[in-house]
Amino acid sequence: MTMLRDLSVLWSLSHILILFMLLYRSRYPKKKTIILTAAFMGPLALLNVMGLVKYGMECMGQAFLLTCTLPSLLFFWFMSQDKKGPFFFTFCLADTVSYWIMVLTNLADFYFGGERYLLMFIGRLVLFPLVEWAAYRYLRKPYRELQESVTKSWGLFAVMTAIYYLLFAVMANFPVLITKRPQELPAFLLIMTLMPMTYATILVSMYHQLLLFRRKQSERMLREQKNTLEMRLENQQYIRKMKHDLKSYTATLSGLLAAGEIDGAKDYLQDMEQEMDSGWGQFCQNPYINATVAYYDRKLEELRVKRRIDIRTGEETLPHMEVCRILANGMENACDELGALEQGNREMSVHMQYNREHLLIRIRNRCQEGRYVDQRKLPETDKEGQGHGYGLHSIKEDVERLSGDMVCYTENGCFVLDVMIPCRSFMPSHRERSAFRADGF
Structure with missing residues (x-):
């Protein structure tokens, strides 16, 4: 037994x-x-x-x-x-x-x-x-x-x-x-x-x-959807405005051409182009990324933020859903933080470019005095939801989905978000990656 x-x-x-x-x-x-x-x-x-x-x-x-x-x-x-x-x-x-x-x-x-x-x-x-x-x-x-x-x-x-x-x-x-x-x-x-x-x-x-x-995650998703819908609504309103303005532009151009004022028509066209670029914002050739950056650029303009935006991407295939969410959440956090600062201290920069085998994104903005963020963990969000924290978890999820890495930290009075995404996660072949490097990306 x-x-x-x-x-x-x-x-x-x-x-x-x-x-x-x-x-x-x-x-x-x-x-x-x-x-x-x-x-x-x-x-x-x-x-x-x-x-x-x-x-x-x-x-x-x-x-x-x-x-x-x-x-x-x-x-x-x-x-x-x-x-x-x-x-x-x-x-x-x-x-x-x-x-x-x-x-x-x-x-x-x-x-x-x-x-x-x-x-x-x-x-x-x-x-x-x-x-x-x-x-x-x-x-x-x-x-x-x-x-x-x-x-x-x-x-x-x-x-x-x-x-x-x-x-x-x-x-x-x-x-x-x-x-x-x-x-x-x-x-x-x-x-x-x-x-x-x-x-x-x-x-x-x-x-x-x-x-x-899960509830907090749903709230973040709803917030992202709200921002996306606001971007679409604002873009549609701007397109309606452009259609309306084009009628007056066409009438003016017709009058100048009918009067034989060729030079005047050329100058008028240049003024039109400058006005449209300043109103819409052309930051890159990718329409999805450009629409996202343009939306937040207008918000930064309303906050009177000194900014530098440098997006070095072309018309190549990108995981625009994830990249747009990363940019949107990062710039949204920056807007929240900068809105709490005095107007003279509102500065930020956005850089996005290729570096060999990776797509690099850096968002850097002034932050409140005394703020400290450790590179080893994401910062917590306070009860009111101001400052950094809400979108960072969503950014981390998107970065991990693309097999990339992210880190955020503070230095010299600025909050810095760095994202590194391997090109192999969205480019189908090494040949295409080589072509992008040859084009200067």
Whole structure:
């Protein structure tokens, strides 16, 4: 009958790995992760089973933290993409849930199975796949999203779950197995009852944080859509105005030509061209990028901002949706910041050009005195939504979608946003990239 016990332990250890791998984020590709995990955790599981056969359940239960938990913790910490709160919480979650199943089946076999290990084996054979199915079906997707989007509270929850795991392990095994301490069994059963309720409370709390993040993300998207619609509306109004003005321009030109005033007609055409350029703004040949920059240039003009805009792109194919959002969010943040400054301090510059294999974007503007932004993290937005912060998360998402990098920081009283996008993410061939460099980009 001890064979059923040993098989159930091996089954449990293997499914602890499966449950954890369903939830955590490895820094390696899936195939490499599976190979490395099998190479390290397979022998570790076999060693623990051999120790169980040689030293017995009570001895190995007391040494389990040292022989299995700590080695697997160090290994998966090395493998994990997350090195802080999310990893430790995920590890404690998978270990505690699995340990809970193991203890539950141990107690069921001791009190109802006559210690023949058959009930233990059947219970683990059913419960572990059931928990994994529930984790994959209902928990995995939102939990992965939580790890990517929620940055706060992980450390506190990780400490809570680690203490809970230690409490559970100590109560079950020290000074002897809980089955040899029947007077403490009611308290232990209460702890077992509280464990799933505690984890449910933690996960619900984190899910509310996820909903809050989604709401903020939706607000950012609505704000971007609002800005886009405002740009389109203003452009349409300007086009209507141009159509109306063209009638008077045509009448004047017809009169000059009818009177034989050729030189006067030429001068008038030049004046028309200058007026149209100053009203519309021609910053580059790409119509999408030009419309975005022109819209914010007019906003900067209303704020009386000293500005320099240098967009060195041609008619080549660009990911205009992402690039326009990057420019729009960056310039929108600059407008918000500059609007809070005195008029004499309102200065900014926008540069966009190619540099070998990358498209570079830099937006630089004066900021409030004393503002400091660390390159290693995005600045937070205050409650009123003024200053920097709202659009930076959207910029980061667009940059990552294009396999690029971004950094923002403050220097010499200015806020600087630098974006670097590899040309291979939107140019189909190296030949085309070479052609752009040959044209001076």
